[in-house]
Amino acid sequence: MSKLRVVHYINQFFAQIGGEEMADYKPEYREGIVGPGLALQTAFGEEAEIVGTVICGDSYFNENLEKATAEVLEMIKAAKPDLFIAGPAFNAGRYGVACGTITDAVKKELGIPALTGMYVENPGADMFKSSVYIISTKNSAAGMRDAAPKMAKLGLKLAKGEKVGASCEDGYIPNGIRVNLFEKERGSKRAVKMLLAKINGKPFTTEYPMPDFDRVPPCPAVKDIAHAKIALVTSGGIVPKGNPDHIESSNATHYGKYDIEGVDDLTSDTYATAHGGYDPVYANEDADRVLPVDVMREFEKEGKIGSLYRYFYTTVGNGTAVKSAKAFAAEFSKELVADGVQAVILTST
């Protein structure tokens, strides 16, 4: 069998072009191995060959996200790889975001097996761990020796279409997909060991982390609410009557964005709820009970607020998987920022 073809992505620093001052470096394709690719090649042995390396500056990539992604994708596509590896980015934030973005794009758009590696606290890890395999590395380049064999091993598995093991077996950052494995010790013994660690204040790793309850620090208050542009968002599933976008009653796969220019009041003839999570009778009688457009319009006229944003966003709240709800909100928040919205009123049932 011929060797698998691998394309590797690294930033300007690891290509030894330069540090921050060279971070604007535009994407470039070089034949063969560059820099840390050597360690990967050693780990691949005879099974795979790094045929080319894409180099791109971190600033260039992050400041020209769409353009840079397209350019890099084109270079990768042309090299016809069987496997794509980015990084590892260790604890470098912008490098991590670049590695995650491009790995995700290669997987989704080119359909080529792809993975990357980074330190678990790299912001790119949280952003991409559920969409691509990210090998968990140490927080500095000193971790390359550790990371290369893991990346090569998982890379070969992906390229050959073999079954991927549990995160602790194949060394990737847990991605929310639960995979079974046989442990060397039975569960009761693992429980006793974990308890001993807990008693003695030593570190231990739970086998199933509870859903995380992370916090975001509060944004500063709105200085002049009477002149602020305010948007209404609801997880109560209010939609124009007839549910034109067919928002599902639970586990919705998309969210709604609706124009309320000239709408002063939501009535039973015009709006209803698509939410399957509560008795819809009251919201269908008067959707202002969930999405208070009527009062917001009065506030607008009275000068209590500057203006009501032209669109409202709607989702169906608790039925929707936390993951997709987060993704929806991240997406429409960008639009809100771009349109100069200064505050949001989010209503939930």
Added chain:
Amino acid sequence: MVKEIERAGIPVVHICTVTPISLTVGANRIVPAIAIPHPLGNPALTAEEEKNIRRKILETALQALSTEVTDQTVFEVKY
């Protein structure tokens, strides 16, 4: 959802019937609502009374948005 909006840099007030859930999902400015099937209304009241309640809740929401907070804060509505 509330966290993602706040993360984007826009202050958000969460009007929510079940404030403990709102606390769990990480909202920083919280205004309690009336009831799950009708958070900003009450079908037992007349239309006028109902709208009055809705105004009070939203006035509290505007006040919450105009108030600096350092931690999760529940703004009670004064009916």
Added chain:
Amino acid sequence: MLERMVVFTNNPMVRDALSQRDGCKVHYAPVSYRQILCLARDAVHQGHKLLTHPLSGSVKPGETPYKSVAVSQEKGLLDLPSLSLIENSIVTCDKFPIRSKSKDPSLQEDFQLVDLSLIMSIF
């Protein structure tokens, strides 16, 4: 001591067993397992308290078509533990696919009997 209750059920065996019981109103509806949970949820939203666990029994949602859930007849302020329990239960129910064997006529009596036994275990 048990509170006065309303039992939402789609199980005719439960309907028959509890219809004459003191302190017990039966709300029988020939609907799906999930819809019984939704009826209980709507009652919780109105301020009734959940009295039994919505996911009682080890026969998973989708495997048995029968479900019986008791809520308090008394109505008060929204009960938060009841709310989180019923909402979580519906989310959990939704992750189990409906198995066609759940509709097998030869199994209905057994499914009904186990569901009956689960709700009778509280008396």
Added chain:
Amino acid sequence: MKLELGYIHIHDIQLAAASKVENGVLYVDAEAVKKLVLEDEQIASVEVEVAHPGESVRITPVKDVIEPRVKVEGPGGMFPGVISKVDTVGSGKTHVLKGAAVVTTGKIVGFQEGIIDMSGVGAQYTPFSKTNNLVLVVQPVEGLKQHDHEHAVRMAGLKTAVYLGELARSLTPDETETFETLPLKESMDKYPELPRVGYVQMLQSQGLLHDTYVYGVDAKRIIPTVIYPTEVMDGAIISGNCVSACDKNPTYVHQNNPIVHDLFAQHGKTINFAAMVITNENVYLADKERSSNWSSKLCEFLGLDAVIISEEGFGNPDTDLIMNCRKITEKGIKTVIVTDEYAGRDGSSQSLADAHSSADALVTGGNANQVITLPKMDKVIGTEDYVGIIAGGWDQNKHEDGTIDVEIQAITGATSEVGFNYLSAR
């Protein structure tokens, strides 16, 4: 309370003209076993079969698995309150036919479940592919009601295990092990430096096919209480739980509770394994509040520093598990919980029906929804008729070549929530 277990290692079971144990072989007079089982007028017929590790044999639907033991010294007898009188057991000497098990099978309801494969991929998932199994295939008399049927099969298994255990009474054990739990004050005086550790065991207690018995008492009728860990080694807790094969605790697992054993392994060295508390998992929510209040109160009263909490089942018991974990943690006691997961076939769903931040140290028996393909077996003890109906089986899961796709929740003991198995998930 001090108990010595004397293990007689059994590496083979054979049917023979007379029952005896010789050179590690358990010879069983099948006729004698049948006669014993048929004393119960509710049972119409019983077949006695043997399944050895490595054979191309499938046992299904499995109801219970029981280890043959006999009390040779000390008060009481095996399965107190059920087979023997209600004397307090757990002290003296008990002999064990280690490596042998009685397995009961029979259709009680149409979705009866439980698979034990003695070889192939399925064997990796069940601990009972490693034991030599004497299998009872029990047929009830016509028209027997499900409650009575369940009781009859349960008793048939226990009686047979006691009958076989008797064969070990006068034997010299190949190996012995001693377990001792001291009364509260003595225990504190003896190990003043060691952290006091307890075990809180949650028992399935929801109704027909979901029951557990403690000294013969239906566990849904108990208030959480303290039990010496050695009492369970003498059969103080038995299983009437036949749904959810992967994570129910068969009687064998109660007798050999692995958390008890692994805590004893550390006892006097790194910890003082001071107490065991049993509690239940009732359907009525007020019972849950009461039971978790009591379990946490007992842990506090016993002066425990840390506990392991084990669950049995899914859904309803998740609520008890989280209540116990939260309330015990609130008492300032450190906790580790043991459970399993229903994360969907692709592993992407929320694993537990309830969650709380206090549950920060969790051991899992794995995702019960994982699908595996079981090979065709040369011999089936019982019947495969229900494999498509059992929890974890589904429609059209039997292929033309005789292989069957099942979720591992159909396999007896696959995702044990007392950590009896090696399976886990990440």
